Amino acid sequence: SRYAKLHPHNISQKVVVIVEHFREHVMAKIGGRAKAMLVTDSRKAAVRYKLAIDKYIKEQKYNLRTLVAFSGSVVDPESGPDEFTEANLNPAIKGQEPSEAFKDDEYRILLVANKYQVGFDQPLLHTMYVDKRLSGVLAVQTLSRLNRMFAGKEDTFVLDFVNKPEDILKSFQPYYRSAQLEEVTDPNIVHELMTKLIKANVFLWSEVEAYADAFYNPKVKSQGALHAQLKPGFDRFEDLDDEQQELFRKDIASFVRLYEFLSQIIPYNDPELEKLYVYAKGLLPRLAESGRSDLLSLDADVRLTHYRLQKLGEKALDL
Numbered sequence: 244s245r246y247a248k249l250h251p252h253n254i255s256q257k258v259v260v261i262v263e264h265f266r267e268h269v270m271a272k273i274g275g276r277a278k279a280m281l282v283t284d285s286r287k288a289a290v291r292y293k294l295a296i297d298k299y300i301k302e303q304k305y306n307l308r309t310l311v312a313f314s315g316s317v318v319d320p321e322s323g324p325d326e327f328t329e330a331n332l333n334p335a336i337k338g339q340e341p342s343e344a345f346k347d348d349e350y351r352i353l354l355v356a357n358k359y360q361v362g363f364d365q366p367l368l369h370t371m372y373v374d375k376r377l378s379g380v381l382a383v384q385t386l387s388r389l390n391r392m393f394a395g396k397e398d399t400f401v402l403d404f405v406n407k408p409e410d411i412l413k414s415f416q417p418y419y420r421s422a423q424l425e426e427v428t429d430p431n432i433v434h435e436l437m438t439k440l441i442k443a444n445v446f447l448w449s450e451v452e453a454y455a456d457a458f459y460n461p462k463v464k465s466q467g468a469l470h471a472q473l474k475p476g477f478d479r480f481e482d483l484d485d486e487q488q489e490l491f492r493k494d495i496a497s498f499v500r501l502y503e504f505l506s507q508i509i510p511y512n513d514p515e516l517e518k519l520y521v522y523a524k525g526l527l528p529r530l531a532e533s534g535r536s537d538l539l540s541l542d543a544d545v546r547l548t549h550y551r552l553q554k555l556g557e558k559a560l561d562l
Contacts, residue, residue, distance in 0.1 A: 446476035
């Protein structure tokens with residue numbers, strides 16, 4: 244199993260997936276500053292991935308730089324006669340800690356082996372490529388490296404080569420009560436949902452077009468121009484009966500969630516899908532059902548205006 248996992252053909256196939264996915268779906272995120280982490284299951288795997296990725300980048304003439312992080316040295320005669328260390332695999336940073344060098348915009352992908360999976364704080368980290376078995380608290384700690392907030396960072400993504408989704412969900416559930424697993428991954432589902440939403444007659448396509456024009460126009464500074472295009476759709480939604488409202492709310496939420504996910508894997512190249520996505524994402528918070536029992540979702544428009552810290556008492560906890 245280990246021979247197969249570390250085989251050059253196996254690694255080279257994954258390298259193509261990782262690099263091309265990063266270029267196609269990640270590189271332009273967060274204003275063109277998004278970074279990614281590749282989590283490997285051993286130091287030898289980290290060495291081989293680093294050499295293979297750098298070779299592929301050089302062959303393709305891509306402007307992309309990587310770093311690798313692991314402790315000690317690695318002996319791997321199949322990769323080279325000398326020992327491999329962080330220093331000789333990252334010669335350009337001249338002995339600097341990889342986590343510090345990774346803060347520079349020129350370095351976009353960090354490869355790790357049993358390092359930086361806990362306590363690593365890099366807000367520009369957007370995507371994680373996982374080639375290591377993860378479970379329990381380690382899965383939560385590792386994937387949560389993506390959770391740091393940054394201006395313009397609206398989504399994150401994990402491409403996992405080895406773990407089963409239900410196992411990852413099981414690891415998260417003790418810590419996140421609302422953890423969900425989306426089972427539908429058919430790429431055509433977004434088109435079906437788009438047709439269903441249009442047939443509901445809640446919005447006019449001209450309103451979607453107007454909202455998208457305002458959304459993507461850098462000269463539009465006021466939120467009023469956006470909200471004005473949402474109001475007619477919301478008014479029509481209010482005229483629906485309770486059952487129709489619930490169905491439309493579920494469909495539009497599914498469309499937003501699935502398009503966010505699938506568009507990172509499949510290049511739809513469909514402007515109409517993108518326009519409906521930004522419109523739906525703007526309309527969805529307005530459709531919140533009163534008296535919902537699930538956790539409240541707060542968007543970026545909410546801000547803290549008052550806060551008070553008060554001592555309630557002292558307790559001795561005997562274990």
